[in-house]
Amino acid sequence: MNYFHEGFVWLNDPLNWTNPGGMLDRLQEHLLISLWAVLLGCAIGWPLGIWLGHRGRGGGAVITFANLTLAVPTLALLTILPLTPLGFGKPPVVVALAVFAVPPLLANAYTGLRQIDPETRDAARGMGLSGGQLVRRVELPLSVPYLAAGLRTAAVQVVATAALAAFVNGGGLGEIISAGFGIGMSNGGGGQIVAGGIVVALLALLVEAVLAGVQRLVTPAALRTGRPSRPTAAAPAG
Amino acid sequence: MSFLSRGPAPAWPLAAPADGGPGNPWFSWRYVHDNASEILSALQFHAGLTARAVIIALIVALPLAVVSYWWRPLTGPILALSGILYTIPSLALLALVAPAVGTTSDTSVLIALVLYALLVLVRNALAGLTQVPAEVRDAAAGMGYGRLGRLWRIELPLALPGILTGLRLATVSTVALVTVGSLIGKGGLGEMILGGFRNNFYKAEIMTGTILCVGLALVLDLALAGLGRLLTPWARERAA
Numbered sequence: 001m002n003y004f005h006e007g008f009v010w011l012n013d014p015l016n017w018t019n020p021g022g023m024l025d026r027l028q029e030h031l032l033i034s035l036w037a038v039l040l041g042c043a044i045g046w047p048l049g050i051w052l053g054h055r056g057r058g059g060g061a062v063i064t065f066a067n068l069t070l071a072v073p074t075l076a077l078l079t080i081l082p083l084t085p086l087g088f089g090k091p092p093v094v095v096a097l098a099v100f101a102v103p104p105l106l107a108n109a110y111t112g113l114r115q116i117d118p119e120t121r122d123a124a125r126g127m128g129l130s131g132g133q134l135v136r137r138v139e140l141p142l143s144v145p146y147l148a149a150g151l152r153t154a155a156v157q158v159v160a161t162a163a164l165a166a167f168v169n170g171g172g173l174g175e176i177i178s179a180g181f182g183i184g185m186s187n188g189g190g191g192q193i194v195a196g197g198i199v200v201a202l203l204a205l206l207v208e209a210v211l212a213g214v215q216r217l218v219t220p221a222a223l224r225t226g227r228p229s230r231p232t233a234a235a236p237a238g
Numbered sequence: 239m240s241f242l243s244r245g246p247a248p249a250w251p252l253a254a255p256a257d258g259g260p261g262n263p264w265f266s267w268r269y270v271h272d273n274a275s276e277i278l279s280a281l282q283f284h285a286g287l288t289a290r291a292v293i294i295a296l297i298v299a300l301p302l303a304v305v306s307y308w309w310r311p312l313t314g315p316i317l318a319l320s321g322i323l324y325t326i327p328s329l330a331l332l333a334l335v336a337p338a339v340g341t342t343s344d345t346s347v348l349i350a351l352v353l354y355a356l357l358v359l360v361r362n363a364l365a366g367l368t369q370v371p372a373e374v375r376d377a378a379a380g381m382g383y384g385r386l387g388r389l390w391r392i393e394l395p396l397a398l399p400g401i402l403t404g405l406r407l408a409t410v411s412t413v414a415l416v417t418v419g420s421l422i423g424k425g426g427l428g429e430m431i432l433g434g435f436r437n438n439f440y441k442a443e444i445m446t447g448t449i450l451c452v453g454l455a456l457v458l459d460l461a462l463a464g465l466g467r468l469l470t471p472w473a474r475e476r477a478a
Contacts, residue, residue, distance in 0.1 A: 003337040070410050071455035073417040075428050076448035079435040083444075160327035164418065167432060177333045181341070181421065190337040197333030201326040208325045 006191030007198055016195075023176060023199065030162050030172040030203070036094045037158045038151075041101030045154070046147065049106040053113025053143070054135050062110050066103035074100060074161050078168050093170035097158045104153040112146025113139050145219040152211035160204045173200045262441050265449075269442040277430070281450055284426030287344060287419070288412045288458070291351035295408060298352070299359035300401075304389065306360075307367040317364075320357040328354065328418045336422050347419035354415060355408040362407070366400020367393055399473060402466040406459050413455040427451045 010016055017023040052058040077099060081092035116139055124138045166174025176196035183189030270277065306312040328350060336346040370393050378392045394401075417428025425432065427447045434443030467474055 067410070070407070071414060071452050071459070073414040073428065073431070073448070073451050075417040075420065075425075076431050076444070076451065079431050079444050080448065083439055083441060156325055160325070160330075163327050163329040166329075167420065168435060174329055177329060178421070180333075185337065185341050193333045193337055197330040200330035201334070204325050204327050204330070205322065 003190045003194045006188070007194030010191040010195040011198070016192075021175070023173075026171070026173045026175055027199075027203075030159070033090060033093055033097065033165065033170070033172055034155070034159045034162045036090075037097035037162070038101055038155050040094060040098035041105050041154055041158070042151070044098070045102040045105030045150070046109050049109025049150075050113060050135065050140070050143075052106075053110045054131070054139060056114065059110060059114070062107055066107050069100060069103050072099075074164050075167055078164060078170065082168060090170070093162075093165045093168070093172075097161055097165075100161055101154040101158050104157065105150045108146045108150025108153070109143065112143025112150075115146070116142050145215070148211075148215040148218050152208070152215050155211055156204055156208045159207045160200075163200045173203065262439070264441045265445050266442040270446060273443075277446060277450070280427050280430055280447070281454065283344075283424075284413070284416050284428075284451070285454060287348065287351070287416050287424075287426060288409065288454075291348055291412050291416075292355055292405070292409050294348075295352045295355035295359055296405065299356050299363060299404075302356075302360050303363035303367060306364060307393075308385075313364065316360065320360060323353060324357050328415055329421065332418060332421055341422050342424075344419070344424040346422060347416065347424045350418075351412050351415055355412050358408040358411070359401075359404045362404025363397060363401045366397030366404075369400070370396045395470075398470050399466065402462060402469070406462045406466075409458045409462060410455045413451060413458065417451065427454075 015022070019025075049062070052062060074096065077096040078093065081096050082088045084092070086092045086095060120138060120142070121134065124134050129137065162172045163174035163177070165172045166178040169175075173196060176199070177193055180189040180192030180194075180196055183192060302316065306316045331350045331353065332346060335349050339346040339349060374392060374396065375388065378388045383391065416426050417431060419425040420428040420432045423429065427450050430447030431444050431451070434440040434445075434447065437443065
């Protein structure tokens, strides 16, 4: 547990937080990258999932796509995208992370719309609602818990995978860890590695806890029980 | 001869040119041919690490699932702990494990991989066990099966689809996760992906590593799906 002690010593040094490229800078970078990635993922995953769920088609394709992304290493996308016209810097990192945010958002949106009782849909149609009205007034409100669950899964996964951006100098908290390896174990890098690991892990757990609270808030009381909190499990960040 | 590249192929550059011109194609048979032994050893390491991780995880996960199936009060804590561990990013887990275990040893990567695979396996095995119908269990008890006999002859076979789903998920995500081991130079094919990036953005090396990685995951997934069909002939008959 010697390294854990060194890690806490490292964390207790204020300079390690306020230095340029220190923990605070990296944290801000990490959150910014994650935010854009999740927003991009939402912009793609939600409309597509809602549309497919509304039409009631493409379920097989959604599952296949989600399973396929499970097999693609994050590292591969992180290294390939900068070599495409996207160029270097933050955009390829954001796109790479967004690719892994889409499956949980898409799958949960689809499931959320499909799990609605068909009788409810029939009743809404019988009342004369058009397709668009049906989506806005009936289907979307009823699938809010699923959309929230998807957002939570995707956000936690993005925050976790954003650490891998350090492999391609993409910034974020992973830089603290890789810089620790750069210093080397014999020169006291171990403390910094462990400190980076602790902060990244805590950040992921914090995001998970906050979004679990959000998910609970937006779920109507009547829907809170008898439903798994996570219809689609997250994949470990690879 | 380089695939996808135009014009006469010059003497092959040690590092790819940075301009991404014709000398740096996305895929090149020449690269595969010239580096066959390195590629094979990376693939072998990758597959071996995946196999070790999944097998160890399976050996630990099944008893855990059975224990929490027999003593239901344990289910909550085991699943909650698995949820928390699952949330911890792979890079963070590796950064916490590696300094203690050894920053040059693949045991560090193995431990992280086993932990992730463990959680998927326990969850799915438990789900498989709990959805064995109560009537089936009663019937088995009525036929005189003891607790162990019932588990071995009735419940585990009926939970096989759940266990196999977990095994497939765990295998596919483990193949992708091994690449994170590049942090300590034990990433198998991830070493090729990252190596190509560092080697002046050598696209052919990156792409070969990526294709092999995805291919390995798909092949293992299909193999396990086939194994599942062999092991559960009753499910096939019902579907047909």
